[in-house]
Amino acid sequence: MERRKFFKAVGLMTAAAYIGPKVFGDVQAQVKPAALEGVPAEEFPPLPFAYNALEPYIDARTMEIHYDKHHRAYYTNFMNAVKGTALEGKPLGEILASASKQTDAVRNNGGGYYNHLFFWKNLSVGSSGPSSDLSAALTKSFGSFDKFKETFTNAAKTRFGSGWAWLYIGADKNLAVASSPNQDNPLMDLSPVKGTPILTLDLWEHAYYLKYQNRRPDYIDAFWNVVNWEEVNRRYQQALNG
Numbered sequence: 549m550e551r552r553k554f555f556k557a558v559g560l561m562t563a564a565a566y567i568g569p570k571v572f573g574d575v576q577a578q579v580k581p582a583a584l585e586g587v588p589a590e591e592f593p594p595l596p597f598a599y600n601a602l603e604p605y606i607d608a609r610t611m612e613i614h615y616d617k618h619h620r621a622y623y624t625n626f627m628n629a630v631k632g633t634a635l636e637g638k639p640l641g642e643i644l645a646s647a648s649k650q651t652d653a654v655r656n657n658g659g660g661y662y663n664h665l666f667f668w669k670n671l672s673v674g675s676s677g678p679s680s681d682l683s684a685a686l687t688k689s690f691g692s693f694d695k696f697k698e699t700f701t702n703a704a705k706t707r708f709g710s711g712w713a714w715l716y717i718g719a720d721k722n723l724a725v726a727s728s729p730n731q732d733n734p735l736m737d738l739s740p741v742k743g744t745p746i747l748t749l750d751l752w753e754h755a756y757y758l759k760y761q762n763r764r765p766d767y768i769d770a771f772w773n774v775v776n777w778e779e780v781n782r783r784y785q786q787a788l789n790g
């Protein structure tokens with residue numbers, strides 16, 4: 549998509565003018581619209597930054613393959629999996645919330661499609677940090693911001709195999725940290741941890757192996773340099789207000 553069209557699309561999304569999306573749309577009460585990215589699925593959504601934007605923490609070649617091969621494959625496979633079924637045209641949030649009833653293709657590719665949309669948005673450089681509201685909530689749940697980072701980092705480093713680390717708002721309205729296997733996420737009914745995601749980190753080897761090889765802990769440590777706190781703050785505030 550050319551740049552002008554992309555920003556026009558973003559503007560429409562920001563205005564919540566989700567008119568006639570095939571997949572995204574109204575969702576059940578637990579899932580906030582902001583958490584569903586609001587991206588119509590008629591075409592593969594653009595990456596919100598250049599491939600080299602996160603250098604040196606995440607290299608351009610990794611970003612290109614991650615977005616254009618891996619993420620695109622999840623999108624394509626998900627769209628093919630729902631095509632011609634009762635799921636076609638349903639909100640992605642509704643499909644994820646009923647993951648236990650879906651095929652592996654829908655669960656894995658729908659999760660992969662959603663998780664990567666989420667991940668790109670919570671990445672940037674030059675971000676300031678958590679808002680005062682979010683800082684207070686992090687301190688309440690973890691004791692301090694540093695303790696939160698330590699908890700999230702530990703959850704990411706100890707996830708066996710492929711998966712994702714999450715900061716999310718649980719049913720008790722408090723912030724919590726967990727990791728999920730494969731392409732599962734806290735929006736799925738089959739997930740042992742459920743809630744509204746605020747921040748995530750991709751722990752699949754395809755996210756870091758070209759640059760970091762087997763050194764996943766180095767990739768996780770580097771991640772803290774490219775967290776888009778403005779987006780995390782926005783998600784937190786929107787979840788509270790929703």
Ligand SMILES: [Fe+2]
Nearest residue numbers: 618750752755
């Ligand atoms: Fe990934």
